[in-house]
Amino acid sequence: MRTLAQQCRNVQYAPSRFPGILIKIAAPRVTARVFASGKCVLLGAKSREEALTGMKVICKMIKKVSLNKTLEVSNF
Numbered sequence: 262m263r264t265l266a267q268q269c270r271n272v273q274y275a276p277s278r279f280p281g282i283l284i285k286i287a288a289p290r291v292t293a294r295v296f297a298s299g300k301c302v303l304l305g306a307k308s309r310e311e312a313l314t315g316m317k318v319i320c321k322m323i324k325k326v327s328l329n330k331t332l333e334v335s336n337f
Contacts, residue, residue: 262274262276262281262282262297264326265282265295265322265323265326266282268325268326269284269322269325269326271284271285271286271287272284272285273285280296280297281294281295281296281297282294282295282296284319284322286315286318286319289306289311289314289315290305291303291304291305291306291311291312291315292304292305293315293316293319295319295323301316301319303315303316303319
């Protein structure tokens with residue numbers, strides 16, 4: 262979790278306040294909550310297409326850091 266927070270932009274990680282990482286991206290304008298368990302909740306998407314595009318961008322960010330965890334998308 263710390264590695265992802267240190268190596269990516271637009272990432273907030275404060276384990277004392279929230280147990281996961283907040284990732285904000287500009288295009289499409291969505292926010293993702295990524296937890297240590299590998300679960301990911303995507304917020305702010307206005308359509309299914311925006312959600313899919315946002316999830317692809319976030320997955321690419323995580324793969325660049327090379328965390329070998331699978332992401333599970335909730336509420337999709």
